[in-house]
Amino acid sequence: MSNKLNYSMSLAKPDAQSLSVTQKVAVGVGVTGLFILILALLNTDFPNQGWFLILALGLISVGALIFSNSIYLNTSKGIKNDGVWFKSISSRGILGWAIGIVLTLFYIVLYFYPSVLGLAKDGASNTGLIALFDPLSYLLSGRPASQWFVYGTLYTVAILIFGYKFMLKYRHNRYEQIRTGSVMFFQLGFAFLIPEFMYRLNSKIPYYDLKSIWPLNYYNFERYRIDQFIDAGNIGLALLIFSIISIFIITPILTYKYGKRWYCSWVCGCGALAETVGDPFRQLSDKRKSAWKIERWLIHSVLVFVIVMTTAVIYSYLGKDTSKYWLTRDVFLVLVAGFLTLIFALTIIFKRKELGKDARYGAIGFFAVILGLIGLHYFSTDTKLFFLKSETLRTSYGFLIGSIFSGVIGTGFYPIFGSRVWCRFGCPMAAILGFQQRMLSKFRITTNGGQCISCGNCSTYCEMGIDVRAYAQKGENIVRSSCVGCGICSAVCPRGVLKLENGSLEGRINPNEILLGNDVNLMNLVNKN
Ligand code: SF4
Numbered sequence: 267m268s269n270k271l272n273y274s275m276s277l278a279k280p281d282a283q284s285l286s287v288t289q290k291v292a293v294g295v296g297v298t299g300l301f302i303l304i305l306a307l308l309n310t311d312f313p314n315q316g317w318f319l320i321l322a323l324g325l326i327s328v329g330a331l332i333f334s335n336s337i338y339l340n341t342s343k344g345i346k347n348d349g350v351w352f353k354s355i356s357s358r359g360i361l362g363w364a365i366g367i368v369l370t371l372f373y374i375v376l377y378f379y380p381s382v383l384g385l386a387k388d389g390a391s392n393t394g395l396i397a398l399f400d401p402l403s404y405l406l407s408g409r410p411a412s413q414w415f416v417y418g419t420l421y422t423v424a425i426l427i428f429g430y431k432f433m434l435k436y437r438h439n440r441y442e443q444i445r446t447g448s449v450m451f452f453q454l455g456f457a458f459l460i461p462e463f464m465y466r467l468n469s470k471i472p473y474y475d476l477k478s479i480w481p482l483n484y485y486n487f488e489r490y491r492i493d494q495f496i497d498a499g500n501i502g503l504a505l506l507i508f509s510i511i512s513i514f515i516i517t518p519i520l521t522y523k524y525g526k527r528w529y530c531s532w533v534c535g536c537g538a539l540a541e542t543v544g545d546p547f548r549q550l551s552d553k554r555k556s557a558w559k560i561e562r563w564l565i566h567s568v569l570v571f572v573i574v575m576t577t578a579v580i581y582s583y584l585g586k587d588t589s590k591y592w593l594t595r596d597v598f599l600v601l602v603a604g605f606l607t608l609i610f611a612l613t614i615i616f617k618r619k620e621l622g623k624d625a626r627y628g629a630i631g632f633f634a635v636i637l638g639l640i641g642l643h644y645f646s647t648d649t650k651l652f653f654l655k656s657e658t659l660r661t662s663y664g665f666l667i668g669s670i671f672s673g674v675i676g677t678g679f680y681p682i683f684g685s686r687v688w689c690r691f692g693c694p695m696a697a698i699l700g701f702q703q704r705m706l707s708k709f710r711i712t713t714n715g716g717q718c719i720s721c722g723n724c725s726t727y728c729e730m731g732i733d734v735r736a737y738a739q740k741g742e743n744i745v746r747s748s749c750v751g752c753g754i755c756s757a758v759c760p761r762g763v764l765k766l767e768n769g770s771l772e773g774r775i776n777p778n779e780i781l782l783g784n785d786v787n788l789m790n791l792v793n794k795n
Pocket residue numbers: 727728729730731732734744748749750751752753754755756
């Protein structure tokens with residue numbers, strides 16, 4: 267008998283499983299592929315880069331596929347999260363921290379030191395890792411690779427192979443299978459292949475991921491982008507119009523019908539990575555009430571910032587002369603302020619009850635934006651916004667939100683904070699969709715409270731840190747702005763308590779109709795009565 271100390275309380279499966287021989291071989295195959303990429307990074311001169319790239323990505327993919335098959339296909343269908351709190355990688359152990367640090371370093375190099383990866387300067391040829399991807403880039407778009415092409419390729423390959431693993435793991439659940447197929451399709455087609463082909467057809471078209479919608483692509487309305495769209499002719503103009511339609515028409519309609527899940531869990535690339543590569547880390551999301559509080563402050567501050575910033579950027583290239591243009595700077599500010607005031611007023615008039623305590627947050631956010639717009643009017647010149655060069659303001663935003671938050675912390679810290687840190691705390695798109703989901707959407711998760719055995723699986727595996735069990739115990743519908751509709755709470759529930767629905771708004775059991783343990787101190791209430 268083994269003398270190994272057994273920490274598990276499980277009678278059925280006392281030990282965390284160690285790797286089988288097949289799994290060890292699969293890891294070896296995958297690591298060999300990674301090793302080729304590392305050799306390229308160290309400037310190894312491969313005789314035929316194209317074949318070595320295929321070999322590297324092929325070995326990584328084959329290793330991951332054999333590993334996934336070996337874990338899931340030899341067992342019956344159903345959730346397999348065995349030992350998740352005992353494995354170093356998925357419980358913030360040494361391996362988890364090591365991967366977190368390596369990923370973070372990779373992001374820092376990618377964003378701030380691309381020359382380390384081999385990016386050429388001043389017309390020279392690429393070297394190192396980026397040169398390894400040159401043949402693929404020439405094949406797709408006819409131009410040399412950049413650090414973003416390398417990143418895009420690795421990102422897409424990661425979503426495809428981990429998406430396959432995810433589909434095997436949740437193969438008892440049709441919703442998870444179709445949803446994962448959808449994110450794999452959108453990443454491969456819309457984010458990776460189509461922009462490359464578009465460049466081949468018309469090299470003036472700026473890189474445009476058709477599924478990336480403002481405010482996620484916060485840079486979309488900057489002067490240089492607008493100039494690029496216009497220079498590209500009719501197709502550029504069509505893309506510009508599409509980007510506006512997707513904000514004001516497509517997004518609200520789909521969110522009304524299906525909730526924010528149509529985007530966050532079915533289309534978005536950040537969500538796709540979180541759901542596939544990030545799946546082993548979903549239990550690490552912070553469920554504390556304090557985290558919920560930080561989440562609300564942080565995500566809404568980012569939203570206020572992005573609205574003021576985008577307004578400022580558009581404002582900076584509009585004219586002032588009313589005899590030449592109808593859309594002058596001041597008219598634009600009045601239009602933005604009027605639009606936001608209308609939304610705020612309608613929400614307060616018709617949805618005051620649903621907002622509850624959050625009306626205060628809404629009011630603070632609204633007045634912060636209005637103050638920002640007034641500040642823009644009084645403290646901006648032709649070249650400066652709020653006393654700062656518009657370029658400085660833009661690059662600071664790109665640095666803080668676009669690079670540090672969404673890349674370094676959002677993905678690099680998967681093994682430490684869980685897989686949806688960016689979506690939960692920093693994504694302005696998630697904030698807008700969440701607001702609509704809470705106020706005006708048919709989507710909710712219904713709970714059959716009588717069946718709940720309070721096992722807590724749902725709360726444990728909710729990547730957005732929602733205490734799903736608290737709702738289930740009361741039989742209350744879950745209508746939370748942060749819920750991305752991933753459906754995992756429902757998939758892991760052993761009692762079939764939770765159901766994702768797009769029913770009518772009528773008959774929803776909303777939080778203000780029920781005592782929420784989080785919001786109410788029950789002893790105070792009892793003493794008062
Ligand atoms: S509540 Fe359920 S569906 Fe919503 S994010 Fe959490 S696990 Fe996903």
